[in-house]
Amino acid sequence: MTKHFLCVPVMLSAVLALSSPGRAENPSPLESYRNLKYPPTRENSDRGWQERVQVEFDIVNSAELGALQAGLKDQSPFVRSIAARALGIRGDKDSAEALAELVKTDPEAMVRVRAVESLGLLKMQPAVIALAKKDKSDAVQWVARMAAGQLKSETDFREPVQKAYEAGIKPDKLGVARVGQPAPDFTALTSDGKPFKLSTVLGRKPILIYFAVFDG
């Protein structure tokens, strides 16, 4: 009798695990990122970007803080990177020490970049940011210089980033700009942090827009 009694919860757990669609059909945002069809490698630069955008929004907006903190120790450098980025944007000051540790010890520059970027948004660990300015990677040095500049300012650079993510993004709006069609409206911030809406100038004058990267 006792033996059967003990077996019931085990059997129930097994049945529930098999019948529950939650885990298989609704993976956590970080799990989705880990299983991207086209991971964020250079070979995939032109494919799968829409999924990467959507999953990044999901991670920043809705991943559990505990999962993100655990993600800093994930085997995948891509997961460590996105977890570091999300924790900075979410303003999780409890993660500052773990982020600083990544800046100092992570073997992957792509992770150190995101970690130091987040320390800049959090305005924490100035000594580690200063150290990162001498990192062996140019990319880390570059981001560290930006983070050091953010530290000196009283402006909150993090909150507008979080708000921009919270505004969300609709899958059916990705890549909709088409030559010959009305230019899609968008919102952005001016370089001094003021809101800007393209529609305030659309249809009034010719417009030239360049979507840039920092060095190009």
Add this chain to the structure above:
Amino acid sequence: MHEQAQLRLKKDEVQKLGAEVFVVLAMDHYRTRVFKEENLVLSTFKNPFTGEPSLVFGTALSDPAGSASALYGVSRKYVRGEAWVENDPCWFVIDRKGTLTCAYPPNFSGANFYEKDIDHVLEELRKAAEE
């Protein structure tokens, strides 16, 4: 940055057309401000723009979550070398009616292509100004 530097050389022409120029960066507004106000890239090696304090004359816009970039189909979010690449650079021309008339990714394949890029973009802008 070269693209912005080349465009700045044609600033008078752009203004004659009555056009407005925007540069969108998928990053926070601090870094967008640095991009606008400081010549951090081209000041580090010898080129025609080495001594210039700033290279951008258009309005710099921060697109911190990359939403606008995704809308225009330029978002990428991948790792190149050691750094994250948020966007593929691309020019867009919009006419007086608000219609998108040109999408032009810069060539980047040679030292002189920046000039050719800007010449092409200005030609498209002239057409857009006539619409």
